[in-house]
Amino acid sequence: MTNTQLFQQDRSNSPLLKVNKLTKLYAPGKGCEDINFDLYPGEVLGIVGESGSGKSTLLTCLSARLAPNDGEVLYLNRENNWLNLYQLSETERRYLLRTEWGVVHQHARDGLRMGVSAGANIGERLMAIGERHYGKIREKGMKWMQDVELDVDRIDDKPATYSGGMQQRLQIARNLVTHPRVVFMDEPTGGLDVSVQARLLDLLRTLVTEMNLSVIIVTHDLAVARLLAQRLVVMRHGKIVETGLTDQVLDDPQHAYTQLLVSSVLTP
Numbered sequence: 001m002t003n004t005q006l007f008q009q010d011r012s013n014s015p016l017l018k019v020n021k022l023t024k025l026y027a028p029g030k031g032c033e034d035i036n037f038d039l040y041p042g043e044v045l046g047i048v049g050e051s052g053s054g055k056s057t058l059l060t061c062l063s064a065r066l067a068p069n070d071g072e073v074l075y076l077n078r079e080n081n082w083l084n085l086y087q088l089s090e091t092e093r094r095y096l097l098r099t100e101w102g103v104v105h106q107h108a109r110d111g112l113r114m115g116v117s118a119g120a121n122i123g124e125r126l127m128a129i130g131e132r133h134y135g136k137i138r139e140k141g142m143k144w145m146q147d148v149e150l151d152v153d154r155i156d157d158k159p160a161t162y163s164g165g166m167q168q169r170l171q172i173a174r175n176l177v178t179h180p181r182v183v184f185m186d187e188p189t190g191g192l193d194v195s196v197q198a199r200l201l202d203l204l205r206t207l208v209t210e211m212n213l214s215v216i217i218v219t220h221d222l223a224v225a226r227l228l229a230q231r232l233v234v235m236r237h238g239k240i241v242e243t244g245l246t247d248q249v250l251d252d253p254q255h256a257y258t259q260l261l262v263s264s265v266l267t268p
């Protein structure tokens, strides 16, 4: 089954996110420049490119954490209102990040609160959307620990006592507990052992499909892109050089840079 069939992307609906002429440059060619695309409900979009091509800069701008120099990011919220991200107040952007959006960082410690228990890490996001009942918060925390295959008996342990792979699972649970509509992921399996990576990717793929999440995932690993993303954006020197369905881009790359990127993975 192809990724296109697997993920329930719905193009009959309006996009959830519209990115228009987005630019954030630190120096010529460093950052991201004139980025345009739409993200549809249930779609998983991969951003690929070599180190320094601007993937993280773009993701940080898209996820309301870095103001661009130019262009806009429009988001259709749960109430069906279009929000212009960088015209919102800082408080409104932060609220969005705690509720309808999620961010999974490469290093779990950037996305977790290391000083509080695993259960509190999950519960905190529930409290942000108004849940106050301690019993219910704990119950949901336990359910999510099970869903991401963590030992529920360790719910009161701090994340620092978890392995890297477990911390990443906890970070995913913390993000997904509020049923976000859009999740931004920056190299979510980077830095983990290969076998741990494979299991985590499997879990992510299942959760993304089951919850019909819209995801933007940055990765330099084309195998990860192939497994998770339905559509790809290829970046070079801050610009998009190619975009299309994942299988098309990887099996029949049109741009010379994409051809090089794909062949450099195939040739040892």
Ligand SMILES: Nc1ncnc2c1ncn2[C@@H]1O[C@H](COP(=O)(O)OP(=O)(O)OP(=O)(O)O)[C@@H](O)[C@H]1O
Pocket: 026, 029, 030, 031, 049, 050, 051, 052, 053, 054, 055, 056, 057, 058, 220
């Ligand atoms: N805060 C900053 N100040 C100055 N230059 C920066 C800053 N952040 C990133 N850059 C530069 O912008 C370019 C793009 O960096 P970015 O981290 O977005 O690329 P990337 O494709 O995500 O790379 P990697 O995969 O290595 O993380 C790089 O040349 C980087 O050195």
